[in-house]
Amino acid sequence: MEVRVTVPALRSHKVADGRTPLVMVTAYDAPSARIADEAGVDLILVGDSVAMVVLGYEDTLQVGVADMAHHTAAVARTSPRALVVADLPWLSYHRDRADTVGNAGALVRAGAAAVKLEGGRVRVPMVSALVDAQIPVMGHLGLTPQSVHVMGGFKVQAQDDEAAAALLADASALVDAGVFAIVLEGVPADVAASVTDAVDVPTIGIGAGRHCDGQVLVFHDLLGLQDRLAPRFVRRYADLKAEGVKAVAAFAGDVRTGAFPSDSESYVRRGRGR
């Protein structure tokens, strides 16, 4: 029987202890979750990147708890072996502890085993509230897309010593508050390496270099399902957008020439089969 990935199994997963790097991929629906799980990833992130990647928005600020619950439920219905983590969307954990726990609870009831939230020391009260409510929390530091307007765009963070020290302090505070893992996004590789060395929970990098305890990519980026400009950290392992255009164009051609459907793709009345 396949063993499901659990939060306790991940909490102390450190490459420095000889463990293999963790693999996390985003998924937003049942087909993408099945592909990720059959490929053997450790974690599936129902990211609020769904806003940009699937729903066509310019940033991640446009989705709410109901949207995230809808996509989380679609992923969870596939019963993946991988741990399902759902993003708490913007403004769902910024007001008060009760609101935060209620919103995270909605994602857990939709099928998530854990939630992810962005920010460091300022989020500690909310992380504590979630941990008190038995909801595992993943942190997210560095380039935090929900802060796009504060950052003035999607920009690499922690570039000077002061900002790098602040990031380290944020990571330590999140760990003290009880997070079981931290995503490090868009930070210099040496800064990610220092954080990874300093904390006893796994770090999962995206645009954070190779010295993390795992890596995450957005499903549509790694499969080349979109061909918009990609940041330098994206490696495309397939070109499925081009394949898709080719396939739909072939279908259109077959319809227009009458080559589709064939007799074998059509039904005949009982007793009149060829």
Ligand code: KIV
């Ligand atoms: O929403 C998302 O896809 C994310 C990853 C980039 C880590 O938060």
